[in-house]
Amino acid sequence: MSKIKHVILSGGVGSRLWPLSRKNQPKQYLNLFKEGSLFGMTIKRNQFLTDSLLVVGNKDNYKLSEETLDSMQVAHQQIIEAYPRNTAAAIAFAALASDPTDILLVTPSDHLIIGDEAYAEAITAGVDKARSGYLVTFGIQATKPETGYGYIEYEDDQVRSFREKPNQDTAESFLERGNFLWNSGMFCFRADTLLEELKLHAPNVYSAALKTWKSSHDGWLDGALSKEIPSISIDYAVMERSTKIRVVKTAFEWSDLGSFESLYDYLVDVGHPVDEFGNMSIGTTQYTAFVGLKDTILVSTADALLMVQKEKSQDVKHIYNILERHQSKLIE
Structure with a gap:
């Protein structure tokens, strides 16, 4: 066999x-x-x-x-x-x-x-x-x-x-x-x-x-x-x-967890907090307030902040591609 x-x-x-x-x-x-x-x-x-x-x-x-x-x-x-x-x-x-x-x-x-x-x-x-x-x-x-x-x-x-x-x-x-x-x-x-x-x-x-x-x-x-x-x-x-x-x-x-939208869906399923308008913060314990926004994801790291509407999360790759073209250390 x-x-x-x-x-x-x-x-x-x-x-x-x-x-x-x-x-x-x-x-x-x-x-x-x-x-x-x-x-x-x-x-x-x-x-x-x-x-x-x-x-x-x-x-x-x-x-x-x-x-x-x-x-x-x-x-x-x-x-x-x-x-x-x-x-x-x-x-x-x-x-x-x-x-x-x-x-x-x-x-x-x-x-x-x-x-x-x-x-x-x-x-x-x-x-x-x-x-x-x-x-x-x-x-x-x-x-x-x-x-x-x-x-x-x-x-x-x-x-x-x-x-x-x-x-x-x-x-x-x-x-x-x-x-x-x-x-x-x-x-x-x-x-x-x-x-x-x-x-x-x-x-x-x-x-x-x-x-x-x-x-x-x-x-x-x-x-x-x-x-x-x-x-x-x-x-x-x-x-x-x-x-x-x-x-x-x-x-x-x-x-495939290929976008923040799919990660968002997973995190909601396991109890990650969102506000009444579906906004979510990832990577920070700081108090975060979303005013006039809906289904927005805030992603925080030590050297970068990203804010993206959930339905536009596939477009994050464009930010990555721009940083790559400029040989930015932010993608390393």
Whole structure:
């Protein structure tokens, strides 16, 4: 029987959660929850469903991963990217580091999932399909017309199409039609199946990733060779092109916590205070008064203050991008 390997992709920065999330302390390592960090929660959630753990990170955050893994005393392998080249390359490295028949359960490191039994059922279903030679994606039941997620159009376990982040009207139409799921960014497949499909549909990514992997040393990837790999997501490279795709419709609660709106919803659920107009402060114990404002989030850190209306929270990434262009220390 093939082994099941949990592959955690931990290279994200979480720019929409600035100023809480920074390059040197991305959102997946922040202890925002009573259970600890999202990274640690991801490890625990999958420990008893898989046989081994592989973390694909980068030179900026691998030590943060090591600290969590060591504190949890979890055996693991790490692949460290000098220059991250998106998820197609990261997953290719994981497959190249595995036995061909290994089943790879690929998950982000920064998602919030509630419902252990429903999660285990979904993973078991995904592993079964992966053993049959399919590339499996996991779809989340859409509960609102979310414009910050990609969507999967489906029928039974067949994927009819992948849709990019829609505008509000399109998202509402997806919800009304009822055959669209949120794209969770979680996948399951045999290592050799993924590499075969990557070689078929994105040969330039495959060849450059293989060359880089062959030159790696103790999990560290060469920077110059990494720069030659096209930066493309696994969705574009393989999932939207392959004929071997299947989807598992899940029943657990899920959030990518990719914005202050989703963090706000979580914090409200666990009892974080808001005023009578839905305003919330995060990161400060100082008395904070909101006058003439509604559904506004105040985020306070030692060196920055952010005020954002909840429904505009996706736009925080623009502030991060401006600071990045100016090489500001506020994102470090």
